Amino acid sequence: MGRFGRGASPPGFMLQLLLVALSVAALTSTAQAAKAQLVPDFYKSSCPRAETLISSAVNSALNRQPGAAAGILRMFFHDCFVHGCDASVLIDAPGSERSHPANTGLHGYDVIDAAKAAVEKHCPGVVSCADILAVATQLSVKKLSGGRITYKVPLGRRDGRVSSQADVNGKLPRETASVADLKTMFAANGLSTEDMVVLSGAHSVGTTGCDRIQNRLTANPPDATLDTSYAAVLKKQCPPGAGTGGGHECHWEWECQEKANGRVNLDLATPNRLDEVYYKNLQANKGLLTSDQNLQADAETRPMVAANTAFRSFGPNFARAMVKMGNIIYLSGTEGEIRLSCSCFN
Template sequence: METKISILFSTPNLCTLLILVFFSFAASPSHASLSFNFYATSCPAAEFIVSNTVRSASSNDPTIPGKLLRLLFHDCFVEGCDASVLLKGNGTERSDPANTSLGGFSVIDSAKRVLEIFCPGTVSCADIIALAARDAVAVAGGPAFQIPTGRRDGRISNAANVRPNIVDTSFTMDEMIKLFNSKDLSLDDLVTLSGAHTIGLAHCSAFSDRFQRDSKGKLTLIDTTLDSTYAEELMKKCPAGASTSNTVSNDPETSFAFDNQYYSNLVAHKGLFQSDSVLLEDGRTRKQVEAFANDQQIFFRSWGESFLKLTIIGVKTDAEGEIRQSCSFANN
């Protein structure tokens, strides 16, 4: 079933644009149950409450938008967009080492507490994650647009499902394409959604494969695709004996702004991860990287389309899930 969706975009310094976006949804009850007006009568203030919570948290901590965006990716790629990444407990997704550096949980919990006061048992944690990530992009200067809601929370969260379903920073292009295709995301979506790295922080261990240490522990560059000056800066920030908590900005130029600088960085051979750099090196994606680097509005429009597709991966609706009372625990 092909559904035409109208998305309202508003971007800084631009008139509001009404973009018609076409998506081919599977003819399933899950997608059909999602709606842009899902909480219109049951909780009219739902989106305002989430947005206000994100803006308040971000004003106190500029790293929040990047954390919320990453949280959405790690949720949707494993078990679908069902808030399974929020569940606490031994053996849950949250306990996997790949997820121990995730953040933004307190923002989701804060929004949930307010929503439970005004609309008890109504708004799912899965919707809160999706809305919070959408709002995080807008707070950081990116495009603002509508996304459908109506997701329900999953009851299953298994750490064993994490590693096979998330992108490792050392992935090759073919490995990323295979994973994205398994989530019904295209090559264009891969390039576009990689733009999430225009905000956020990364631990030194996430890009350590691009360097090696000599017998004295000194870092040396082994990935010659990386700009040498940028490589030197990274090695200074991640010296021998550095704390495992050491972080660097994904985007060294505009660290907390959601813009197209990430793609300009790639063109300048300043992609932090190997999985970033391959987007420029591979002929299948180079032109799209260059187009986004040259025109931010092209990137923003593409982002809205791909982000929407991301937020409907494996959604659960109606009897497939539940509305958790607490985002950290399934209902009894």
């Protein structure tokens, strides 16, 4: 029997195998790295006017219905946290993500549809709904912050071919989520605890249903983390039975739905402005949702709340976190598809 035993290979041969394996691994790593790169000028050759067309359509729609901006911002979160940023939340079909109870309050779909129609006229089948949603979100953030928060959106996403109501379960934070729950959920998407605290600042705008805060208003003994004067205001806005419907003057279907269902502003001080006041509210025990106020109560996240009470910190932090979230998981190359209509698969 030879030195290396029966069937054994000499060291030189094993080294060659190792080098081949390393080469394959390097090629695979390179391919994965290439896939992971979204670039701001992705449509420079295929659809040079893409961002201009999207911006025109979105800004025009937001000027007509300013409240849709907060809806689009929330929509982007809900999309990226389920299957990644692949526009799967836009699919309008029975059993889709859009039909899940956690997504019933989303609005702004018509804004995305208008932008898609604009680019399809000039570049049919080229620009993805996922990228349109990402750009529309950036424009919404800019509008909501009064132009103070802006960032360049990396592009190159493709649209997903799966949208299931069941897949939403456990992927989106509940209004009663603990900090531990939030950390786990954000970490599953490659986002840090600091990212979580910064992105929670999106609750500086928009509304939520009265049913989402009744646990705080009816707690016995009273919720010690809820300012008593604020609680009194909320009880007037959300009396028992709020959300039973009724006639309301409104201009858009989603607006009528919000008023009928009993809604309250997430930020009592500057409800229509994406800013640092959200964090000051938390420090004053005036965070609306339990999940928000928990950020102030937790020893690890409390200093992060304090760090974002100045806009000079919050603004840049929010911009960076939005770009990071938009990159967490996405389809590219030949994956997925480029939908002809954002609300249905090809």
